[in-house]
Amino acid sequence: MVKTLKQHLIDTFDDMTQENVKKFTRKLCERPQEPRVRRATIEKIKDSLDLADLMVDTFTSIGAVTVTIELLRAINCNEQAVSLSEATGQSQQFMDKHQIELIGRVKNVDAILDELLVKKIITNEGYEKIRSKSTPTEKMRDLIFGPMVSAGNVGRLALYEALKKSDPALMIDLGAP
Structure with a gap:
């Protein structure tokens, strides 16, 4: 039930x-x-x-x-x-609702990638591919529409927690639970 x-x-x-x-x-x-x-x-x-x-x-x-x-x-x-x-499912709903804003506003993507790599949410190959992008916007777009899709809810939750840790002011501004 x-x-x-x-x-x-x-x-x-x-x-x-x-x-x-x-x-x-x-x-x-x-x-x-x-x-x-x-x-x-x-x-x-x-x-x-x-x-x-x-x-x-x-x-x-x-x-x-x-x-x-x-x-x-x-x-x-x-x-x-x-x-x-x-x-x-609060964190997943938050991530779905704000993904466009996150793509445009997150600047410290490398710290997030480091945390996701340590937690084994993304592979070394995915990590290197995303890090090779030139702007934070490109990195976030590749992260959200790449490894996070295949990682499912576990990945989205890990990304959510990494965002709260690396950019708490942004998450508060967006109304993160």
């Missing part, structure tokens, strides 16, 4: 320690963007199901996942953030 986004949220919250749930709810209350969550609402939460309900009711299903990933990263629960992103 396919899990709903809400069920993925419940699983994520169930996997967190009580201390991390407390940090998460504190960050949720401190979040400056609308819609905001009041402390009184947080105090009524009894378990993971209540927290998932609150997230979905406040932000809708898709928005709840994005905000949850954002808050997990803010409290250094990066493993849970990556797991939730993978399970719900």
